[in-house]
Amino acid sequence: MILLAGSVAPAPDWRLGVVLVLLVALAVGVSLLARTGVAREQLVAAVRAVVQLAAVSLVIAAALSSVWWSLLVVLGMYAVAVATATRRVDVPARQAGWVGLAVAAGALPVLVLSLGSGVVPFSGAGIVPVAGIVVGGTMTAATLTGRRTSDELAQQHGRYEAALALGLPQHEAAFLVVEPSAREALVPGIDQTRTVGLVTLPGAFIGVLLGGGTPLEAASAQVLVLVGLMAGQAVTNAVMLRLMTRARIVRRDLAGVFPR
Incomplete structure (x- = not known):
């Protein structure tokens, strides 16, 4: 697991990025093979999650105070x-x-x-x-x-x-x-x-x-x-x-x- 100093939380570095890309590719690939029709939604949801959480983390950092x-x-x-x-x-x-x-x-x-x-x-x-x-x-x-x-x-x-x-x-x-x-x-x-x-x-x-x-x-x-x-x-x-x-x-x- 990728660790931050003094923490067991994943660090936001390139390794996390690679793992996320592979997981999204797995979800989308399986959905395409299974013809479930949700591959595009999964891709959009993953991209939105990354962008939204990055933005929200900045807002919440201020809001928590x-x-x-x-x-x-x-x-x-x-x-x-x-x-x-x-x-x-x-x-x-x-x-x-x-x-x-x-x-x-x-x-x-x-x-x-x-x-x-x-x-x-x-x-x-x-x-x-x-x-x-x-x-x-x-x-x-x-x-x-x-x-x-x-x-x-x-x-x-x-x-x-x-x-x-x-x-x-x-x-x-x-x-x-x-x-x-x-x-x-x-x-x-x-x-x-x-x-x-x-x-x-x-x-x-x-x-x-x-x-x-x-x-x-x-x-x-x-x-x-x-x-x-x-x-x-x-x-x-x-x-x-x-x-x-x-x-x-x-x-x-x-x-x-x-x-x-």
Whole structure:
């Protein structure tokens, strides 16, 4: 491993660059051979990750010294998360506020409890990483819930119409259709929490160790993150489902048939 003096973190030198290029080439090459159609997205994502993290590292270095700057960075993360989820679910921009409500509904309680209780210090070094993980997790939950719910409403439109014909209100008829698949967006987070330490050692655990913390401190940080994510994603999932079944959030291709 490439080491910085007094640290076990990779050093940003030419060897890291070579490893990154080889890993991207592996991902893109396999996707091309498998004809999955995501090779270009993988290449763009890798380039964006390098450029964005290089820029963000400079911003965060300044933000960590100030609570106010840290909160501004978190607001920026939130705005990008909402825009990303809105685009991935493929809903009109005017509905982004509802998507933002779902993301915030999941993230805020976790952040208030973690930071307000003092478990995570209310400082730049505490606010930015925890908020980034939690907001990213609720963004993922909003995206997965939105896409799966929209797919169910499109594929089982006949069942939705039948429920309406039986006299169910529109939102109850829609929920009847999407309820069986409602849990799918939460399965990855639940599985990650159940298997932590047995299958993976996620980012917060490794980050604390790389920062010189003890294994017990690393475990404490990781448990907080995983349970917080599980709670936040559950809230976002529930809010997204209600907003979508009540037609506050409707995918573009469903606009002509849902609601009715």
